[in-house]
Amino acid sequence: MSGPSSKKRRTRRRGGFAANFVECVDCDGEADEPSTTLHGLDVPDMCDPPAPLPSVALQCALRTIRATLGATAAVSHPGEEGQDINIDQHSGGLINYGADADDNPFMADNEHEYDGFSDVGSGDEDADQMIPIVYSAVIAQEYIRxxxxxxxxxxxxxxxxxxxxxxxxxxxxxxxxxxxxxxxxxxxxxxxxxxxxxxxxxxxxxxxxxxxxxxxxxxxxxxxxxxxxxxxxxxxxxxxxxxxxxxxxxxxxxxxxxxxxxxxxxxxxxxxxxxxxxxxxxxxxxxxxxxxxxxxxxxxxxxxTMALELTPPWRSERPLLDEDDLHPTLAQLADSCPACFGSFQYEDPSIGVPYGPQVIISIDGNFTQKRRAKPDFVSRQPFPPRRFLSQKQVREADAILNRARGTGPDQKSCVAKIRAADLSNKSGTTPYEINGVMGACCRHDIPLVFCDIDTPGERHHYAVALIRSIASAIGPNLIHLGVAYDIGCRFSVSEKVANALGETLKVTWVVPVFHVYGHTYSCQIRYNPRFTPGFGNTDGEGMERVWSGLASLITCTRSMHRGERRFALEERCRFISTERRVNLFDILTAKSKRLKAIELKAKKVLIDDFDPRCIPEHYQRVSGVSDGADTPSENASSWIPPPQFADIDSGNVRLIRRMSLDRLDHLKRLNTPDREEDPPVISAVGIHAQKLVRLLAEVQLLHTMMNLRPNTVRKGYTTTTQLQKSLVAEKVNASKTMRKLNSALAEQTSPSRGVIPPELDIKNLYTEETAKRVEQWAHEANPSPESLPWWANPSTAATIDAYEDLNRVAEERSRIAAERASALAWVERRLLELRAAPEHTVYAEAIEGIEHLRQHWTGDIDLSDALLPDDPMTAAHALHATPDDADATSMEVEDV
Known part of the structure; x- marks a missing residue:
């Protein structure tokens, strides 16, 4: 049998040489391996010449070798001494100063027409030649792309x-x-x-x-x-x-x-x-x-950065993006939002609401800000991070949360269908290495801290990483933080999250007002910021407006290099932050104007339209009931209504206040997941009937809330949709409770008497007749009047809500006054620091900018053009002109 042909032997030898002895040099490409070094005898003796290569590729390879080794100096073309540069701005046509007639930049006669550092044809993705170097005995160990x-x-x-x-x-x-x-x-x-x-x-x-x-x-x-x-x-x-x-x-x-x-x-x-x-x-x-x-x-x-830190900030090296840690300072936070963080630069920060959070932030995730998986040989950001945590810091937060003791976020405390809580909401492989972005902003919608989401779904440690970063930047003066998060109802009961954030920091969790309507009625009452003391009129939806400002970058950043994408997002966040800081006092003024309308609407319910029948009978008979734990603990009879209730009957105000506290307390106790064993048979019918009565009343209340919101009003449809989600969740709970009640009724009925046990049907569950039957079974257990769902009466709920609105209005006014004072004090402090700094152009320009900002805030003169010379008024500020309870239908984001 004859051996392989000569052509096959040559191909095999050439392939073996390329695989075993040499690595290809990618002149401008994206190969994963550097070039190698061959020493003298390492070069094999080849009887066959190598495959011919294009002369263009050979010349490009030669240039790369020379540039890497530094073996030769470029040849200069000296000009005439004293010759000036002439700019021909009046040229009549477009002159091509590129390559020769063949339009080949690699073969230009003038060496200035091509350079290894030029962008012309030198991108990492442009290479199409892989050149095995077989004619050189020495090639550089490291090839810099x-x-x-x-x-x-x-x-x-x-x-x-x-x-x-x-x-x-x-x-x-x-x-x-x-x-x-x-x-x-x-x-x-x-x-x-x-x-x-x-x-x-x-x-x-x-x-x-x-x-x-x-x-x-x-x-x-x-x-x-x-x-x-x-x-x-x-x-x-x-x-x-x-x-x-x-x-x-x-x-x-x-x-x-x-x-x-x-x-x-x-x-x-x-x-x-x-x-x-x-x-x-x-x-x-x-x-x-x-x-x-x-x-x-x-x-x-x-x-x-030099104007802020008063020192030259440049450093000789830039670390890899995954290790480029963010170390935010209080000065940086105050520079972003003086209203929220300016007061922390003093010994005793004032917030205007003693029992409320010192700082309120909003956290949210967005799965549209992705990045495709592609090679990146730089993987560095050109400037130190200002708002993005490194992946190393995110992994550290994950480890801290895993080591923390106690129970994790409760997956059953709310049955609302929230994708952010579903840890397996995505499966399989995707073409993306970055699946989204998690961010936090202050209550004035100014972006603060972000991190990339590189897991299939949104994990709990991302929120922990953001909060820890903000808390460490503020320092020990921060003892109470308010956080608005889509699944705040689950985080609030988590011991692991509390321990991971530190024992000295108190965190009050709420659910943003747009998202809370998609939760159960219990969550709507317990975690709505409008019902939470100390939150004022904060809606918690600031990150939705931030995502709207970042939406235009979704497409162009998906294929960018890692560092370029990060820098682009950082720059857009800075633009949003600068624009909103300039208009900070306009935003506060707009908030103050909206408070008047909320106040008038609430007083109309409590004065003009007040119906005494909204007060349950057991509240009219009983007096002197003590208060709850979320407000000052004086006795109801000694409690004096604050000034916002001056025009309202004080007796009615005291009763409504007690009703509000009791509603919150009962919903905390009653509307929780069933953790204990099934109740005894003798009491099971009464217990399940009481729970079903409450659920049926809440379903009826949600129907009423939906009917009171016409779909024709601007941005009214989204809130109605959220209410429908909550209604579905409540009906699911009611269906489960109905089946438990049917089982209890079957066990309670004696089969020896041949009595057919009563059974509820899902088709007739929400009829008036069924409601009366269930209420009758509930009364057979002799429940107290307080345990029945008296709060689900629509007029009672509207009265309590109006009372809470007046409380939030008073808190918001106090907080706005404190924020104005904090911002003006920050301006004076910055001016003192800059004027005490050494004489420099940077400090002089910064002083001029801060003085313009102060004049703009105080209303002396409109200097928005001087403060934002390149940027007109954008839709980001226009969002603040809409009511805080408006729906976010115009925000083109993929919400979690």
Whole structure:
């Protein structure tokens, strides 16, 4: 039998060589392994020549090897000494300063037309050549990919650019002037560069003389920002970048979208008469736009951080994203929301409501802010985190929660169908490595802390991580925190969560007002912030408005690199925070105006429309009942109604107050999951009948609440839908209780007498006849009048709710007054700190901005344009013009 053919032997040898002795060098690609080192005899003797490779790929590989080894210095093309840079802004056409006639950037005659750090054809995803190096005996041990190389080069240049823009000797010239040569007088190092400048209009060439070391600095000094950190071919005017930045903030446009907009602009022309230019942008433009905007923004953020921390913030290294820990400080929180956190900078913070939470935050998860799983060879954020926790910190919170003693979040304390509590709501594999984002904001809808969700569903430790981060930043002065969370009803009874957050921190959990209608009636009373003392008129839905502000980034961030995505989300959060801080006093004023309408509506129920029959008989006969634990514990007869009840009969106010406390106490005791064994047969009928009476009354009350909310009103449909969810949950409970009552009735009936036991039917469960039968069985157990569902009477419930509304109105007014004082005190404190700092351009600009903010808040002058020069009034502020109890139908988010 003959052996393999010569062709097959050559193929096998070549394949074995490639697999065993060499690793491929990916010139600009995304291979997972670095290049290797071959020493002398390690190179095998090949009798057959290697497969031919394109000359373009060979030249690219040679450039990479030389750049990595530093073996050769680039050849310069010295220009004439004293030659200035001429900007031809009046060029009549679009000039292509790219490659030669073959349009091949790798084969250009002028070496300035291609560079390993340029964006042209050098993205990690652009490589299509895997080149086995068989002709070189030495190849570098480590291969730095272009994307990571550009990142590192940009990062190292940030300090110099910052000094150039904000240093004591910074001098910038308009870009319309003739650019001068760099400070190097060594003519041997000078070269002539041709840069294509993009502005709001046709791009134009800039020809200048400089050494390579000072090209970037020279461009920036003339208000031109380079697209790449080394040997740039393209630069953008600051006006063009500011336009892109404003569009990103307001509309969330991507770099690709901006490149398409620019292409369409040039095709249509920029004059009165439309011009028809066949202009085509290259794919590199989107990368150049994104890089220029990112690093210009990074320099500005270092400026902001220096103004806040009063020290230069730049550090030489940026850690990997998963290990880039967030360490928020009280100064950062106060800078985000002076109203909530400004008072904590003093010894005795005042909140205006002594028995309420010092700080109220809202927590929510969003499963639309995903990221696709794709290789990322940088995986670093260009700026230290300001609001995002690292995955390491999230894992630490998970470990702390697992080690905590006690019971976990109760999965049965509320039967409402909440996806956030379902730990297995997603299964299987997905193309995403980040499934969503979890966030927290203050009660003024200012984003505070976030983290990525990398598990199939939303886990409890994410909320723990966010709360621990905020609590540690505030410090020991925080002793009472209010948290609005979709499943706050389950967290409130969790001993593990309480122990994980610390024994010294008291947490009051509520459910946001839009979501609470989807819970059972018991949850609606116990966890509605409008019925919780100390929460004022807070609706707890702030994160829904934050998600609305981030919605425009959903598409463009899904395919970004990890660091770019994180930086984009951080920047949008900063934009939302800045805009809402500027309009903080307008927001507080709008809240105060809405309180008047709530007060008038509640007093109408308690005065004009008051029906004495809403007071149950047993409350009219009994007096002197002590109060509950959530309010001051004086006796009801000695309790003096506060000023908000001055126009209402004091006797009625005392009775309604007792009814409110008793309703809450009874619902805490009665409407809980069945944890004990089945009751004895002799009392089972009465117990199950009493529970079924309560459930039937609550179903009837929910029907009444739905009928009182017309679907035609603006944003009324969503609340009605939530009530329907609660109604379904209550009917499920009623059906289960009915079956238990039927079983108890069957066991109680003696089979020897041949008596057929009574049995309830689900079809007739909600009829008036069935309700009377169940109530009769409930009375046979001789229950006390207080144990029956007297609170489910619609007029009684409306009266108690009106009483609670007046209490919340008074709390809200006190809290708003304290928040105004806190914000103004923060302004004065910041001005003192900045004026005491050394003389610097950064501090001078910060002082001017804080003074403008104070004048804007106090109403001396409208300086919103000066405080937000790039950003018009957005829908984020307009959301505050709607009532807090409006529905969130316009928020295009995938709510958890």
């Amino acid at each position: 272009p994307s990571r190389s550009r990142f590192l080069t940009w990062h190292t240049r940030v300090a110099a650019i910052f000094e150039l823009l904000y240093g004591t000797g910074s001098q910038r010239r308009p870009s319309t002037d003739s650019l001068r040569i760099c400070s190097c007088r060594n003519t041997a190092q000078l070269s002539t560069f041709v840069i294509e400048v993009y502005d709001v209009g046709p791009p134009y060439p800039v020809i200048f003389t400089s050494c390579r070391q000072h090209v970037v600095e020279l461009l920036i000094s003339h208000d031109l920002f380079p697209a790449t950190p080394s040997r740039p071919q393209v630069a953008f005017t600051i006006k063009f970048i500011r336009l892109f930045q404003s569009l990103v903030n307001v509309t969330g446009i991507s770099a690709t979208g901006m490149a398409m907009v620019f292409q369409q602009l040039l095709r249509n022309g920029v004059g009165f008469r439309r011009e028809r230019w066949t202009y085509q942008v290259s794919d590199a433009l989107r990368k150049q736009l994104r890089g220029a905007l990112t690093w210009l923004t990074v320099v500005e953020r270092y400026c902001d």
